[in-house]
Amino acid sequence: LDEDAIRAARLRQDSLTKPRGSLGRLEDVSVRLAGIAGQCPPPLPLPAVVAVFAADHGVHAQGVSPWPQEVTAQMVANFLAGGAAVNAIAAQAGADVRVVDIGVATPLPAAAGLLSRKVRAGTADMTTGPAMSAQEALRAIETGIEIARGLVANGHRCLITGDMGIANTTASAALIAVFTGADPAAVTGRGTGIDDPTLALKVDVIRRALALHSPDPADPLEVLARVGGLEHAALVGLMLGGAAERVPVLLDGVIACSAALAAMAFAPSVTGFLFAGHLSTEPGARRALDALGLEPLIDLGLRLGEGSGAVLALPVVATAARVLRDMATFDSAGVSGEKA
Amino acid sequence: LDEDAIRAARLRQDSLTKPRGSLGRLEDVSVRLAGIAGQCPPPLPLPAVVAVFAADHGVHAQGVSPWPQEVTAQMVANFLAGGAAVNAIAAQAGADVRVVDIGVATPLPAAAGLLSRKVRAGTADMTTGPAMSAQEALRAIETGIEIARGLVANGHRCLITGDMGIANTTASAALIAVFTGADPAAVTGRGTGIDDPTLALKVDVIRRALALHSPDPADPLEVLARVGGLEHAALVGLMLGGAAERVPVLLDGVIACSAALAAMAFAPSVTGFLFAGHLSTEPGARRALDALGLEPLIDLGLRLGEGSGAVLALPVVATAARVLRDMATFDSAGVSGEKA
Numbered sequence: 001l002d003e004d005a006i007r008a009a010r011l012r013q014d015s016l017t018k019p020r021g022s023l024g025r026l027e028d029v030s031v032r033l034a035g036i037a038g039q040c041p042p043p044l045p046l047p048a049v050v051a052v053f054a055a056d057h058g059v060h061a062q063g064v065s066p067w068p069q070e071v072t073a074q075m076v077a078n079f080l081a082g083g084a085a086v087n088a089i090a091a092q093a094g095a096d097v098r099v100v101d102i103g104v105a106t107p108l109p110a111a112a113g114l115l116s117r118k119v120r121a122g123t124a125d126m127t128t129g130p131a132m133s134a135q136e137a138l139r140a141i142e143t144g145i146e147i148a149r150g151l152v153a154n155g156h157r158c159l160i161t162g163d164m165g166i167a168n169t170t171a172s173a174a175l176i177a178v179f180t181g182a183d184p185a186a187v188t189g190r191g192t193g194i195d196d197p198t199l200a201l202k203v204d205v206i207r208r209a210l211a212l213h214s215p216d217p218a219d220p221l222e223v224l225a226r227v228g229g230l231e232h233a234a235l236v237g238l239m240l241g242g243a244a245e246r247v248p249v250l251l252d253g254v255i256a257c258s259a260a261l262a263a264m265a266f267a268p269s270v271t272g273f274l275f276a277g278h279l280s281t282e283p284g285a286r287r288a289l290d291a292l293g294l295e296p297l298i299d300l301g302l303r304l305g306e307g308s309g310a311v312l313a314l315p316v317v318a319t320a321a322r323v324l325r326d327m328a329t330f331d332s333a334g335v336s337g338e339k340a
Numbered sequence: 341l342d343e344d345a346i347r348a349a350r351l352r353q354d355s356l357t358k359p360r361g362s363l364g365r366l367e368d369v370s371v372r373l374a375g376i377a378g379q380c381p382p383p384l385p386l387p388a389v390v391a392v393f394a395a396d397h398g399v400h401a402q403g404v405s406p407w408p409q410e411v412t413a414q415m416v417a418n419f420l421a422g423g424a425a426v427n428a429i430a431a432q433a434g435a436d437v438r439v440v441d442i443g444v445a446t447p448l449p450a451a452a453g454l455l456s457r458k459v460r461a462g463t464a465d466m467t468t469g470p471a472m473s474a475q476e477a478l479r480a481i482e483t484g485i486e487i488a489r490g491l492v493a494n495g496h497r498c499l500i501t502g503d504m505g506i507a508n509t510t511a512s513a514a515l516i517a518v519f520t521g522a523d524p525a526a527v528t529g530r531g532t533g534i535d536d537p538t539l540a541l542k543v544d545v546i547r548r549a550l551a552l553h554s555p556d557p558a559d560p561l562e563v564l565a566r567v568g569g570l571e572h573a574a575l576v577g578l579m580l581g582g583a584a585e586r587v588p589v590l591l592d593g594v595i596a597c598s599a600a601l602a603a604m605a606f607a608p609s610v611t612g613f614l615f616a617g618h619l620s621t622e623p624g625a626r627r628a629l630d631a632l633g634l635e636p637l638i639d640l641g642l643r644l645g646e647g648s649g650a651v652l653a654l655p656v657v658a659t660a661a662r663v664l665r666d667m668a669t670f671d672s673a674g675v676s677g678e679k680a
Binding site for chain 2: 016021026083088304315318334337
């Protein structure tokens with residue numbers, strides 16, 4: 001981050017017509033946006049775009065989700081038709097939606113708005129072998145980087161993480177357990193809303209996968225390949241690419257947070273470019289955010305994924321930039337200061 | 341609230357292409373919006389408008405604020421020039437701003453965007469007598485109702501509370517102490533950021549005022565007249581008028597929350613039409629919201645007033661309505677459900 005821009009943003013915040021610090025965390029967000037862009041005031045993080053990476057998971061075969069695997073592809077069609085939650089939330093926030101097939105199990109027909117970047121047709125079952133090869137994980141990361149660069153080249157000034165993949169909270173919990181050292185039971189949640197027996201099974205599945213692979217958190221590519229998902233790897237790329245392009249990246253819930261841990265393992269400084277859009281109710285989300293050193297902007301009990309919670313936070317981030325850019329100073333407005 | 345519309349909204353939420361309940365409190369907001377409007381899906385709460393009621397406070401003479409009283413009028417000029425925080429936040433959210441002189445101490449020049457509705461030139465010092473007469477408090481309430489009706493007649497579908505008045509957190513803390521029975525020390529905060537001796541003085545000022553007046557919480561008009569402010573009374577009117585017009589009213593921080601307690605004392609059912617935009621860092625805000633039965637939508641440490649925190653929450657409320665209106669159902673999108 002650009003320290004000169006950060007200093008200038010802090011000074012400017014303190015000159016605006018309001019008691020110092022009275023805009024709370026909005027002020028911190030604006031200062032970090034200045035550091036990301038390397039200028040004060042920073043540009044508004046608009047237009048913004050949510051990139052929804054869709055992929056399937058071989059671990060679904062273990063019964064970790066009550067939803068059939070074909071729902072991943074059906075929801076891709078729903079995104080493209082504009083009928084999903086992320087579409088409605090993005091429409092209200094004025095954000096664009098791009099859908100990326102990074103690894104859906106079935107072939108998807110070409111469609112406007114769909115980026116076909118399938119690395120493989122879903123991962124393999126992590127309880128019986130690696131989810132994918134290191135080469136495939138790397139290809140998904142590179143795809144995410146390319147997509148980030150392309151979106152910024154097309155004028156987007158804020159990247160928002162989105163995801164779709166039945167069973168992807170299982171891979172997320174496995175990644176969070178590896179990167180934070182937490183016990184799987186502490187970071188595994190109910191996902192779409194599973195019952196107690198299924199939750200117990202899910203924790204056991206993760207334990208077995210970790211016992212099989214003993215992934216080394218210092219080798220994030222291997223961690224992603226063994227227990228991650230294709231959308232996780234692509235999201236790592238989106239984050240690294242966004243940071244390289246000096247635009248803010250808004251994280252959605254537990255899938256994005258788990259991917260961010262991998263991104264941080266590759267490049268610790270990436271966290272300066274990330275904002276936690278919201279706090280998912282998945283227990284792993286809080287644990288991951290703590291490890292990332294990020295505080296969520298919104299906490300409304302969402303647990304949907306797709307990018308929904310991150311897009312919901314876009315107006316907060318945009319407002320922070322707007323305040324720093326547009327507010328009058330005490331001098332310019334002729335407003336008296338506090339008595340000494 | 342319209343129970344039929346509420347039932348229809350709950351059913352519709354459960355038919356949309358997402359796991360049940362996965363949009364958390366957004367779902368609750370959408371259901372209440374349906375109950376307020378009496379239709380499902382409810383209209384979007386747009387266009388929205390923040391009404392900033394400005395007034396001065398005689399209790400300023402007791403030294404409860406380090407800011408000179410003329411800042412109230414100076415900030416009105418800043419609102420009209422578009423340079424204040426609420427202007428920047430409203431511009432980002434697409435909300436209109438109206439400024440109402442309900443009781444600024446000095447005469448204000450006529451200006452575009454300023455509604456001149458001065459009931460009196462600031463309140464009197466509550467430590468030596470009533471802040472205003474009951475007739476004046478009633479006139480301020482009626483003004484708030486008229487403004488609510490006028491805004492809705494002009495097409496606004498959501499009213500947002502705004503306020504400006506040096507020393508108005510003192511009146512707010514007094515109101516909250518009266519209506520909740522809390523000790524003044526528990527509900528009095530640092531306002532714009534006062535030091536420890538000034539905070540102790542502020543608590544003592546409120547204690548003296550309450551001892552002088554012994555206000556009866558069952559008589560909200562007398563409470564407002566004795567220890568309230570003109571903007572508090574006008575905000576009560578805005579809330580009652582908004583509820584009568586069946587539009588949602590978004591509350592800002594501790595000033596709005598204290599006024600909402602008075603509105604609830606007049607008409608308990610008004611709380612069904614209120615949304616708490618955010619949680620102010622003023623300790624009285626949490627106490628008031630608990631009494632109102634409202635949970636804040638955003639908690640980012642704001643303590644500015646003007647309506648800033650409520651306008652920041654407008655996109656959340658609008659998004660809740662948008663989701664219920666625009667999302668596809670499992671049937672319409674051809675998405676499979678959970679396995680039984």
